[in-house]
Amino acid sequence: MGTEELLLNVVFYLFAIGAVVASIAVALSTNIIRSAFALLGVLFGVAAMYAFMRADFVVAAQIIIYVGGILVLIIFAVMLTHKITDVNVSNESAPGPAAVFAVLCVLFALCVIIATRTWDRSAPAESLTSMEKLAGDTKPTTAMVNVTLLQGDGTTGVLKGGEVRSPFVVLRYEVTQAPSTAEAAHFALECSERIENQPDEKKRWAPWSPVKETTVGLTNGLGTRDERLSNLKPGRYRWTASFVGGQGTLALAGGKPWTIEGTTFTVEAGLTRPLGVALMSRYLLPFELISVLLLAALVGAAYIARKEVKEL
Amino acid sequence: MSTLAFSLSDFSWSRLVDVEWYWAALASFVVCAVIINLLAVYAGLNTLIERKIAAAMQARVGPWQVGPHGWLQWAADALKLMFKEDIIPLQADRMLFRLAPFVVFGGSFACWVALPFMPGWSPVTMNIGILFVLAVSSSVVLGILMAGWASGSKWALFGAMRAAAQIVSYEVPVGLTILGMLLIYGTLDMQKISAMQESGGVFGIVTDTHLGIFSWGAFRHLPFTFIACMTYYTGALAETNRTPFDIPEAESELVAGYHTEYSGMRFSFFFLAEYANMFVVSAIATTFFLGGWLPPFGTFFSHVLGIGHGVWIMPEGLGRMFEGLFWFFGKSFVLVLLMVWLRWTLPRYRVDQLMDLCWKKLTPLAFVNLFAIGLSEYNPWIGLGLGVVALGFVGELIRREVMAPAPVEHPKIA
Amino acid sequence: MNVADFSFTRHPLENMLVLSAIIFCAGLYTVMTRKNAVSILMGVELILNAANINFVAFSQYLPSAGIHGGVFSVFVILLAAAEAAVALAIIIGIYQNFGRADVDVADLMKE
Numbered sequence: 001m002g003t004e005e006l007l008l009n010v011v012f013y014l015f016a017i018g019a020v021v022a023s024i025a026v027a028l029s030t031n032i033i034r035s036a037f038a039l040l041g042v043l044f045g046v047a048a049m050y051a052f053m054r055a056d057f058v059v060a061a062q063i064i065i066y067v068g069g070i071l072v073l074i075i076f077a078v079m080l081t082h083k084i085t086d087v088n089v090s091n092e093s094a095p096g097p098a099a100v101f102a103v104l105c106v107l108f109a110l111c112v113i114i115a116t117r118t119w120d121r122s123a124p125a126e127s128l129t130s131m132e133k134l135a136g137d138t139k140p141t142t143a144m145v146n147v148t149l150l151q152g153d154g155t156t157g158v159l160k161g162g163e164v165r166s167p168f169v170v171l172r173y174e175v176t177q178a179p180s181t182a183e184a185a186h187f188a189l190e191c192s193e194r195i196e197n198q199p200d201e202k203k204r205w206a207p208w209s210p211v212k213e214t215t216v217g218l219t220n221g222l223g224t225r226d227e228r229l230s231n232l233k234p235g236r237y238r239w240t241a242s243f244v245g246g247q248g249t250l251a252l253a254g255g256k257p258w259t260i261e262g263t264t265f266t267v268e269a270g271l272t273r274p275l276g277v278a279l280m281s282r283y284l285l286p287f288e289l290i291s292v293l294l295l296a297a298l299v300g301a302a303y304i305a306r307k308e309v310k311e312l
Numbered sequence: 313m314s315t316l317a318f319s320l321s322d323f324s325w326s327r328l329v330d331v332e333w334y335w336a337a338l339a340s341f342v343v344c345a346v347i348i349n350l351l352a353v354y355a356g357l358n359t360l361i362e363r364k365i366a367a368a369m370q371a372r373v374g375p376w377q378v379g380p381h382g383w384l385q386w387a388a389d390a391l392k393l394m395f396k397e398d399i400i401p402l403q404a405d406r407m408l409f410r411l412a413p414f415v416v417f418g419g420s421f422a423c424w425v426a427l428p429f430m431p432g433w434s435p436v437t438m439n440i441g442i443l444f445v446l447a448v449s450s451s452v453v454l455g456i457l458m459a460g461w462a463s464g465s466k467w468a469l470f471g472a473m474r475a476a477a478q479i480v481s482y483e484v485p486v487g488l489t490i491l492g493m494l495l496i497y498g499t500l501d502m503q504k505i506s507a508m509q510e511s512g513g514v515f516g517i518v519t520d521t522h523l524g525i526f527s528w529g530a531f532r533h534l535p536f537t538f539i540a541c542m543t544y545y546t547g548a549l550a551e552t553n554r555t556p557f558d559i560p561e562a563e564s565e566l567v568a569g570y571h572t573e574y575s576g577m578r579f580s581f582f583f584l585a586e587y588a589n590m591f592v593v594s595a596i597a598t599t600f601f602l603g604g605w606l607p608p609f610g611t612f613f614s615h616v617l618g619i620g621h622g623v624w625i626m627p628e629g630l631g632r633m634f635e636g637l638f639w640f641f642g643k644s645f646v647l648v649l650l651m652v653w654l655r656w657t658l659p660r661y662r663v664d665q666l667m668d669l670c671w672k673k674l675t676p677l678a679f680v681n682l683f684a685i686g687l688s689e690y691n692p693w694i695g696l697g698l699g700v701v702a703l704g705f706v707g708e709l710i711r712r713e714v715m716a717p718a719p720v721e722h723p724k725i726a
Numbered sequence: 727m728n729v730a731d732f733s734f735t736r737h738p739l740e741n742m743l744v745l746s747a748i749i750f751c752a753g754l755y756t757v758m759t760r761k762n763a764v765s766i767l768m769g770v771e772l773i774l775n776a777a778n779i780n781f782v783a784f785s786q787y788l789p790s791a792g793i794h795g796g797v798f799s800v801f802v803i804l805l806a807a808a809e810a811a812v813a814l815a816i817i818i819g820i821y822q823n824f825g826r827a828d829v830d831v832a833d834l835m836k837e
Contacts, residue, residue: 004736005736008734008736008737009737012737012741016741016745019745019749020745020748020749020752023748023749023752023753023772024752026752026753026756026768026769026772027752027753027755027756027759027769027772032762032764032765035765035768036764036768039768039771039772042749042772042775043775046749046775046778046779049742049745049779049782050779050782052734052737053734053742053782053783053786053787054734054786055782055785055786055796055799057796057800058778058782058796058799058800058803061800061803062778062803065803065804065806065807066771066775066803066806066807069807070771070806070807070810073810073811073814074764074767074768074771074810074814076814077764077814077817077818078764080818080821081764081817081818081821081827082827093759093760093761093765094759094760094761095759096759099755099758099759100755102754102758103751103754103755103758104751106750106751106754107747107748107751110743110744110747110750110751111744111747114740114743114744114747115740119739119784119787119788120788271793271796274793274796275793275796275797275800278793278794278797279797279800283797283801286801290801290804290805290808293805293808294804294807294808296808297807297808297809297811297812298811300812300815301811301812301814301815302815303815304812304815304816304818304819305814305815305818305819307822
């Protein structure tokens with residue numbers, strides 16, 4: 001088992017089992033303060049799960065709001081609603097066999113659903129308009145880059161570049177006009193990653209492997225094809241597509257490699273920017289409503305919890 | 313072993329998944345051990361420096377016996393605390409009593425991994441750097457509540473609740489000022505924030521010009537970022553429970569607050585956590601407002617005197633990384649010394665004055681500041697105009713204070 | 727050059743969902759059996775966290791699900807904060823009036 005699988009399993013099971021044990025402690029502990037601090041364990045375990053899934057902003061939001069806000073509030077409420085002496089056995093519960101049975105049934109049903117259902121892990125739908133991509137509506141996972149062959153000698157090409165915000169890229173190339181020969185040619189796709197802090201301009205783009213090479217049969221090679229480059233780490237890349245012509249009958253610019261310079265694209269990891277864009281574009285109304293709701297909750301809670309000034 | 317032969321700037325935790333698991337574990341262990349030991353020594357030295365500065369300000373010599381002129385006192389203190397008897401009070405909740413110092417300690421020390429120590433290197437590069445620091449340092453509150461409760465005594469509980477209320481309240485102006493600076497920088501990654509302070513400034517009107525100190529965060533949108541710096545630093549003083557906001561640990565008020573019942577090694581955890589927290593908030597102030605690892609007058613050296621490379625004195629490579637480390641540590645340490653200086657200069661705030669300062673003065677100021685920075689990001693000239701107006705306002709306040717008539721002496725009540 | 731980052735999708739999605747189901751059931755048990763109002767609130771927080779894990783898991787593991795899960799989980803966290811604040815204020819009010827913070831204590835309208 002490689003290091004990666006081991007690390008994945010260790011991290012997951014460590015925090016997952018911690019969260020489960022802590023949640024059982026919340027449910028079963030007779031001491032309410034221990035119950036509250038076990039909730040701290042659950043919240044940190046859940047935050048660890050978010051970090052495991054690389055939802056970085058949600059980790060920070062969970063810890064700041066849940067642990068630093070809600071849990072502190074709960075503990076203050078516990079301390080304010082109990083006398084200091086009677087906390088040790090203070091959290092009564094009325095467990096009956098019915099409750100245990102009902103909860104076990106629910107758990108069983110959920111596990112059956114999870115085990116039998118197949119989740120759709122396919123690539124996203126192809127109909128991403130550029131407007132939706134820019135607005136961050138869905139996680140943009142396809143770079144709609146069309147390489148359109150206009151002329152056979154390779155001097156021009158129409159390119160639509162875009163920005164990519166996920167660790168993999170699908171370069172879609174569409175061959176709309178074939179050269180005047182039936183021979184297959186290599187379509188080479190090269191992707192370079194920009195290295196920062198290099199004084200030499202030439203050294204700033206390092207070749208990235210694997211370089212995809214596809215044999216395109218150009219007579220029946222019209223249409224769109226996808227090349228998927230995955231596991232890109234965050235950075236700036238540029239791609240070039242070249243046809244390496246064969247010898248002899250292929251009339252491609254003297255058989256030299258014919259290159260279309262792609263545009264550069266940026267791969268950014270993390271949820272922060274897409275989340276921010278989504279909150280400001282598609283989820284703007286809920287965002288504003290929730291800020292009004294928080295204000296109402298703030299004022300309401302402060303009003304309800306105040307001590308009545310007794311008339312003398 | 314060849315997989316371990318990389319330079320410091322190439323180090324990244326994600327590389328470790330390519331090597332065998334035992335090398336990965338060893339590398340992780342070494343990095344963590346180095347960090348923790350450096351932190352412990354730093355915190356110990358900080359206690360000694362505080363005592364020496366306190367002594368100097370009070371016209372005495374401070375610790376003098378252990379080591380040359382008392383400079384090994386911190387080691388003696390550490391040894392003494394390690395060997396003290398471990399007392400757990402009878403009425404304490406044993407499990408929580410033991411757990412609390414670790415929660416506080418963990419919260420304060422975990423923030424150190426996100427700090428941008430060298431140009432291009434932090435212990436962990438995170439693209440949510442500052443959010444991580446805010447999140448983890450807000451979990452210190454729970455450790456304090458746990459400690460106060462588990463001690464089983466009234467004084468500890470009151471101290472803990474006051475400390476928790478203070479820390480949670482002062483997170484609001486701290487968060488708002490950081491938010492204002494994030495509007496300028498546009499990223500949460502502290503490495504990039506430090507790098508962005510190399511050039512630009514003056515409300516964003518000039519870009520690509522190296523203005524030295526005036527490209528730093530605190531001077532980019534004068535006076536709003538400067539006000540943000542002051543507000544952040546005040547809030548940070550309150551977050552770390554330093555004077556003038558140290559009601560929770562004031563000896564004359566609550567014995568020792570939430571760590572009254574702790575002795576020996578457990579007490580030392582609280583102590584170390586406080587000093588680590590002081591460094592973290594100073595480091596954040598350095599990163600956001602004082603240029604991070606950038607040297608202050610680099611362009612002066614290179615353009616006027618002809619030595620150095622652009623902004624830097626050292627050429628590219630390991631030398632430059634250590635130069636950045638020197639500047640980062642130096643600036644943070646100056647801010648820590650400022651905290652020590654303030655402790656022995658200013659009297660303590662009362663609890664209600666403290667809360668009043670937070671909610672009625674710092675929070676509205678931080679809001680107005682955020683609004684002004686937002687406007688000046690939108691259009692630099694609006695910012696310039698608002699800055700002039702704000703300076704005029706402050707000048708008017710100062711003028712009124714200076715020209716105020718002398719207070720009338722009230723007749724004594726018999 | 728191509729560093730294989732910590733690719734969490736190699737770990738099965740079902741594990742995350744089972745974890746969320748277990749936390750949900752623990753929260754459900756807490757809500758059903760406890761007498762203290764603050765304890766019931768803690769159970770509700772467990773349920774909300776379990777649902778949040780599900781939202782984020784589906785959003786991150788399934789590329790066709792988009793970012794909506796992450797956005798919604800942030801909203802759930804915020805709403806939980808607002809709800810906890812008001813609920814705890816009410817509980818403190820009940821304690822001040824009845825002397826105990828149990829859920830069966832406010833029975834003045836019963837015959």
